[in-house]
Amino acid sequence: xxxxxxxxxxxxxxxxxxxxxxxxxxxxxxxxxxxxxxxxxxxxxxxxxxxxxxxxxxxxxxxxxxxxxxxxxxxxxxxxxxxxxxxxxxxxxxxxxxxxxxxxxxxxxxxxxxxxxxxxxxxxxxxxxxxxxxxxxxxxxxxxxxxxxxxxxxxxxxxxxxxxxxxxxxxxxxxxxxxxxxxxxxxxxxxxxxxxxxxxxxxxxxxxxxxxxxxxxxxxxxxxxxxxxxxxxxxxxxxxxxxxxxxxxxxxxxxxxxxxxxxxxxxxxxxxxxxxxxxxxxxxxxxxxxxxxxxxxxxxxxxxxxxxxxxxxxxxxxxxxxxxxxx
Amino acid sequence: xxxxxxxxxxxxxxxxxxxxxxxxxxxxxxxxxxxxxxxxxxxxxxxxxxxxxxxxxxxxxxxxxxxxxxxxxxxxxxxxxxxxxxxxxxxxxxxxxxxxxxxxxxxxxxxxxxxxxxxxxxxxxxxxxxxxxxxxxxxxxxxxxxxxxxxxxxxxxxxxxxxxxxxxxxxxxxxxxxxxxxxxxxxxxxxxxxxxxxxxxxxxxxxxxxxxxxxxxxxxxxxxxxxxxxxxxxxxxxxxxxxxxxxxxxxxxxxxxxxxxxxxxxxxxxxxxxxxxxxxxxxxxxxxxxxxxxxxxxxxxxxxxxxxxxxxxxxxxxxxxxxxxxxx
Ligand SMILES: Cc1ncc(C[n+]2csc(CCOP(=O)(O)OP(=O)(O)O)c2C)c(N)n1
Ligand SMILES: [Mg+2]
Numbered sequence: 001x002x003x004x005x006x007x008x009x010x011x012x013x014x015x016x017x018x019x020x021x022x023x024x025x026x027x028x029x030x031x032x033x034x035x036x037x038x039x040x041x042x043x044x045x046x047x048x049x050x051x052x053x054x055x056x057x058x059x060x061x062x063x064x065x066x067x068x069x070x071x072x073x074x075x076x077x078x079x080x081x082x083x084x085x086x087x088x089x090x091x092x093x094x095x096x097x098x099x100x101x102x103x104x105x106x107x108x109x110x111x112x113x114x115x116x117x118x119x120x121x122x123x124x125x126x127x128x129x130x131x132x133x134x135x136x137x138x139x140x141x142x143x144x145x146x147x148x149x150x151x152x153x154x155x156x157x158x159x160x161x162x163x164x165x166x167x168x169x170x171x172x173x174x175x176x177x178x179x180x181x182x183x184x185x186x187x188x189x190x191x192x193x194x195x196x197x198x199x200x201x202x203x204x205x206x207x208x209x210x211x212x213x214x215x216x217x218x219x220x221x222x223x224x225x226x227x228x229x230x231x232x233x234x235x236x237x238x239x240x241x242x243x244x245x246x247x248x249x250x251x252x253x254x255x256x257x258x259x260x261x262x263x264x265x266x267x268x269x270x271x272x273x274x275x276x277x278x279x280x281x282x283x284x285x286x287x288x289x290x291x292x293x294x295x296x297x298x299x300x301x302x303x304x305x306x307x308x309x310x311x312x313x314x315x316x317x318x319x320x321x322x323x324x325x326x327x
Numbered sequence: 328x329x330x331x332x333x334x335x336x337x338x339x340x341x342x343x344x345x346x347x348x349x350x351x352x353x354x355x356x357x358x359x360x361x362x363x364x365x366x367x368x369x370x371x372x373x374x375x376x377x378x379x380x381x382x383x384x385x386x387x388x389x390x391x392x393x394x395x396x397x398x399x400x401x402x403x404x405x406x407x408x409x410x411x412x413x414x415x416x417x418x419x420x421x422x423x424x425x426x427x428x429x430x431x432x433x434x435x436x437x438x439x440x441x442x443x444x445x446x447x448x449x450x451x452x453x454x455x456x457x458x459x460x461x462x463x464x465x466x467x468x469x470x471x472x473x474x475x476x477x478x479x480x481x482x483x484x485x486x487x488x489x490x491x492x493x494x495x496x497x498x499x500x501x502x503x504x505x506x507x508x509x510x511x512x513x514x515x516x517x518x519x520x521x522x523x524x525x526x527x528x529x530x531x532x533x534x535x536x537x538x539x540x541x542x543x544x545x546x547x548x549x550x551x552x553x554x555x556x557x558x559x560x561x562x563x564x565x566x567x568x569x570x571x572x573x574x575x576x577x578x579x580x581x582x583x584x585x586x587x588x589x590x591x592x593x594x595x596x597x598x599x600x601x602x603x604x605x606x607x608x609x610x611x612x613x614x615x616x617x618x619x620x621x622x623x624x625x626x627x628x629x630x631x632x633x634x635x636x637x638x639x640x641x642x643x644x645x646x647x648x649x650x651x652x653x654x655x
Contacts, residue, residue, distance in 0.1 A: 033581065034505040057475035057511040058442055058503055085441060089477065124362035124413075126424035128391070128440025297643060302362065302424030303413030309640035 004184045007177040009151035010040050010116075013158035014078065016188070018048055021076060024162060027054040027063060028080030037082055038118055038177055064090035064115060068098050068167075071113040078162060084119035084133045084171070085299070091136070098167040099142030110165040114158070118174040120212055120262055122311055126302030132263035132294060137169045138239045138272070144168040144193055145239040149214040151182045153237055156191030164193060173212040180215065194241030198250070202232035205256035205287075205324055208247055208273055210236040213260050213312055220317035229325045231258075239269055247273060248281050255286035256324050260312050265293035287327030292320045329379075329540065331608050337379050337536050338603060338614065341371040341596050342621040344395045347404055350625050351394065351411060351425075355571045359633070360411050363440075364425040366567040367395030372595035373498050373561035374399035376539025377466060380547050386434045386452040386465035388445035391426045392498075392565075393438035396468055402430045408628040414635035420645075421638045436465075443469065443476030446495070450482045453491040453550075464492040464550040466543075472503025474517050483558065487524040490555035494546045497560045498533070504569045505581040518560035526556050533561030534593045537602065564590035 004012070018024045025048075026041055032055040035042030045053040056063050060081060067077035081087045087094075094115065101109050121130030137145045144166050148154040154172065161168040199214065200221055209217045214235045221231040232250050236243065251257050257277055259270035270291040277289060292312040294300075300310045329337070348368045354360040367374070370392075378387070378399040389396035397407055397418075410417030411425050418430050426440035436452055439445040449467035456463045473479060474497050486493045497517045501508050514520055521528025527549070531542045539561055546557035566587065603609040609617075 030504045030506060037504065055506055055510075057506070058472045059475050059477065061477050088441070089443070124424070126362055126426060126440075127422065128426050129363060295643060297647060301422035301638075301643060302427075303415075303417075303421030303638045304361075305637040305640050306413075306421060306643045309643040 001183045001185055003181050004151045005178050005181050006148070006151050006154050006172065007038060007040060009155035009184050010158060010172060011042060011044075012184070013155045013162070014041060015044060015047070017159055017162040018044070018052065023074060023076040024078060025052040025054065025075060026078045026080065027056050027067060029056055029058060029082045031055060031080055036080060038174065040080065040116070060086055060090040061093060064093040065097070067113050067115070068093055068101070068111060071111045072109055076112045076162060079113070079115050081115060081117045083129050084117045085128050085131045087117055087133055094137070094143065094167070094169070095140050099140050102166065103142060111167040112165045114161045114164070114168040114170050116170045116172065118177070119171045120173040120175060121300040121307065122175045122212065124302065124304070124307060125300070127299055130300035132261075134171055134239060135263050135268050138269055142167070143240060145171065146193060146237070147171045147173070147210040147239055148237060149173070149176060149211050149235055150180060151184050153191060153197065153235070155184055156189055157193065157237060159190045160193050163190070168193075171211070175212050176215070191237070193238045194243055195237065196243035196246040197235045197237055198232060198246070199235045200231065200233040202230040202254070204228070204230045204254060205232070205258060205321065206247070206250040206254045207231050207233045207258045207260060207321070208236060209233070209260045210239065211262065213262050216312065216314045217260050217317055219314035220321055223314060223318045224321050224325070227322070229321055231321060244276060247277065251277050251281045252284045255284050256327065257285070258290040258292065258317070258320055258324055260292040260317050262294050262312060264296050265291055266296050268293055287324050290320050290324045292317050333379065334603060334608050335617070337375055337540070338599055338609075339617060339621060340375045340379070340399055340401070341536065341599060342618050343404060343625070344371045344375070344398045345596060346622050346625040347394060347398060347408070347628070350408070350629050352567070352571060354411070354629070360425070362424055363391070364411065364571040365392040365569065366565065366571055367392055369566035369590065369595070370498055370500055370533065370563045371395060372536035372539055372599065373533045373563050374468065376536040377496055377543040377559070377561070380540050380543035381464070381466060384434060385463050386436055386449065388436050388449040388452075388465070388467045389438035390442060390445060390469055390473060391438070391440040392470070393426055393428045396438060397428045397430045397433065397435055400433045400435060402428070402433045402435070404625060405628040405631045406430070408632040409635050412632045412635070413637065414632055415638045416631070416635040420642065442473040443478035445469070446473070446478050447482045450486045450491060450493050453486065453493040454489070456492055462492070462551045464494065464547055466494045466496050468496050468498055470503060471497060471499040471501060471508040471512065471517060472506065474520070475511060483524050483526070483556065486556040487526045490553060492550035492553070493556045494543060494550060495556060495558045496543070497558065498563060499560050500563050500565045502565070502569070502582065507581070516560060518558055521558040526558060528558040528560070530560050530562060533563030534595045534598055536595060536599050566591065
């Protein structure tokens with residue numbers, strides 16, 4: 001075991017999968033000699049050459065569209081969108097094409113493509129470098145959506161995503177890249193898509209989260225623990241497939257649910273989980289389902305005070321936990 | 328031809344950009360400006376030469392490298408600096424930051440950090456002029472990198488078939504982050520692409536403000552008289568790394584020091600200064616005094632920005648819709 005950062009874990013997963021399977025290739029802006037703006041592909045061009053680590057012009061629509069075509073022809077493309085805010089030109093290819101390829105061809109076509117996208121805020125990226133885009137893909141049947149929060153999960157899930165025969169949107173919270181470090185086994189391992197992870201077992205209430213906010217939830221749980229609030233913290237890890245059983249089992253045990261995410265509150269992942277629990281665990285509930293999420297504004301504003309106002313941070317989560325525990 | 332006042336104003340605006348950007352570097356190093364900040368140093372003549380060919384009521388859109396454009400269009404450096412510090416008094420009340428100096432008071436319809444997306448907006452502004460029966464033109468600034476986005480090609484074709492009063496102004500500083508345009512653009516020059524849309528394309532020395540001014544003046548005349556768009560390519564160079572803040576994770580080796588040095592030899596401010604002196608338009612002493620004046624102006628802008636308050640957290644909700652609806 002060695003302690004690694006999220007970005008190191010991502011890079012290791014890419015390297016191992018490229019060694020394992022010659023059909024895997026990376027394409028994107030500045031991914032070659034520079035190794036990507038976050039250095040996810042640093043050193044890979046030296047090992048795999050320019051044919052498998054391909055620098056592209058600025059052309060997101062074509063990056064994903066070309067990857068899709070290559071996937072149809074038996075390659076396993078791993079395109080990178082430089083920041084999630086720039087994914088919009090490629091949404092036609094992702095939502096309009098990739099998501100319905102298998103369905104529309106009655107399974108004749110498979111799309112073994114994983115689109116890696118650094119996303120999320122809290123880094124003073126302002127209006128154009130902070131966005132949470134997961135809900136759009138979560139809402140789209142036909143796409144798998146992965147949102148790891150730790151180096152261990154990032155590596156194991158990315159390896160599985162690359163091996164998956166469906167289009168996967170792999171979202172890496174860019175604030176976790178260097179901030180979050182953790183143990184990563186030296187040997188080969190993968191983690192299945194669609195299985196949540198209980199990051200903190202507890203009995204008084206259930207918190208469901210993912211990505212950077214998961215860490216804020218753990219901090220908040222720690223903060224309220226001395227007050228006798230023993231929160232169970234579930235890391236979804238993948239949004240699609242959604243691990244409904246883990247959520248329901250926990251809520252049936254604790255009777256209380258709080259969902260926290262950075263993406264906008266309305267129509268977000270939290271809304272879906274609230275509906276799920278209201279539908280299938282209603283009689284177990286002991287309090288209202290609470291959400292601590294990004295407000296309904298287009299994306300994170302730049303000013304420190306406004307960014308702080310946006311982010312569901314440990315303080316806001318702890319306040320909501322106390323309110324919920326009091327029921 | 329430009330008179331003494333205009334030529335001096337050109338110098339003033341280039342100096343303003345240079346000193347503004349030098350102040351920004353200092354503030355980034357001190358941690359007072361956080362996040363991405365894309366320096367315009369080295370490219371001043373492109374925006375200033377172009378904007379001096381515009382009327383005050385003409386429209387403009389820009390991109391992530393956004394400090395030079397509003398200053399070149401005659402914008403206020405105090406509110407621009409305050410925006411970079413995320414202050415309440417900033418152009419966008421602190422919501423935008425470095426990449427979004429959308430100063431509507433001087434015809435700037437937005438500087439978008441999403442590349443390519445402000446190009447069709449300029450075409451739309453030009454369509455607005457046509458529909459409203461006025462002769463205001465629109466200029467969009469974009470880089471060599473953004474010229475590979477689909478939005479550019481769609482927009483330039485539309486503007487060409489509709490003969491809209493728009494000037495496509497490519498600031499070709501030859502790199503998009505680390506990618507050389509020589510590897511990313513199929514033609515030798517970006518201006519060559521104009522041929523595909525049957526409009527004029529001109530390649531201009533982007534270090535020479537007067538050359539830029541002349542090319543854009545012609546493009547504007549063409550646009551105002553209903554003859555349609557022009558693609559102008561200003562060949563230039565950025566002296567600093569792609570971004571001063573975000574993204575500056577390693578120093579890049581994608582371009583060599585010799586290349587940078589060669590471009591520095593053709594500094595746009597030096598070129599214009601030499602011209603003013605040679606043509607007896609200004610003396611070195613007058614130009615030094617002008618520079619001192621600009622420096623003081625920028626220092627004052629920094630002070631103003633520093634002393635300005637941060638937005639109140641409740642402002643995160645503000646300006647969501649034209650007719651406010653209750654949010655929470
Ligand atoms: C749609 C989109 N894709 C990618 C990016 C990330 N990005 C920011 S600046 C940049 C390079 C831009 O190059 P160019 O257009 O030449 O402008 P320059 O920075 O050289 O002024 C890239 C790739 C972005 N902002 N928007
Ligand atoms: Mg460029």
